[in-house]
Amino acid sequence: MKYIVPSVLVFLMAAVSGQAGTIHGKVTGAKGESVVYIDAIPGKTFPAPTQHVEMDQKGLMFMPHLLVVEKGATVDFKNDDSVEHNVFWPAISGNKSLGHNMGTWPRGQQRSFKFDNAGVVPLLCNVHPDMAAYIVVSPTPYFAETDKAGAFKIENVPNGTYKLTAWNEAGKGKTQSVQVTVTGDVEANIALK
Ligand SMILES: [Cu+2]
Structure with missing residues (x-):
């Protein structure tokens, strides 16, 4: 009898810990692409991604307009225009101490920055006041950018x-969160206010 209880426990723990699922759903209440991410996986930290991500400046626009990266990711800022561009952000998620000016540089050059703080980075160019874009730095690898209709899917999430938090440019910095329990494939919808 003393062997039965532990083996049942081991079996149950293996069944619970070894599984992952998919979160799919829709963000409503805001136009265009939103960003969705899991705030934290308790007890887990994640190594910084090694692959760099690109943010270009082309045709007097940031390309893409919205970029989602994992915390710790390095972004390569490029200039593909014949004029000089600047890149700066006044704050990250409103925290002005995380503001930074990358400087100004011509076509063909690039400068890189490693984003070690999660949050929303509003990109600006002080040469061209109309230029604006956003980098959302997700605290976990479990994030997605929705399509224009708000639909998203986050795969391989541990049970x-x-x-689960959603952000949209129209929200003026506000986010909306819901609780989601992943047991295989689940649906989670977030209404932005
Ligand atoms: Cu510019």
Whole structure:
């Protein structure tokens, strides 16, 4: 009898810990692409991604207009225009101490920055006041950019209960969160206010 209880426990733990699922759903209440991410996986940290991500400046626009990266990612800022561009952000998620000016440089050059703080980075160019874009730095690798209709899918999420947060440019810095329990494939919808 003393062998039965532990083996049942081991079996149950293996069944619970080894599974992952997919979160799919829709962000409503805001136009265009939104960003959705899991705030934290309790007890887990994630190594910084090694692959760099690109943000270009082309045709007097940031390309893309919205970029989602994982915390710790390095972004390569390029200039593909014949004029000089600048890149700066006054704050990250309103925290002005995380503001930074990358400087100004001509076509063909690039400068890189490693984003070690999660949050929303509003990109600006002080040469061209009309230029604006956003980098959202996700605290976990579990994030997605929605399509224009708000639909998203986050795959391979370990089973568990998490806070799922949505952000949209129209929200003026506000986010909306819901609790989601992943047990295989689940649906989670977030209404931005
Ligand atoms: Cu510019």
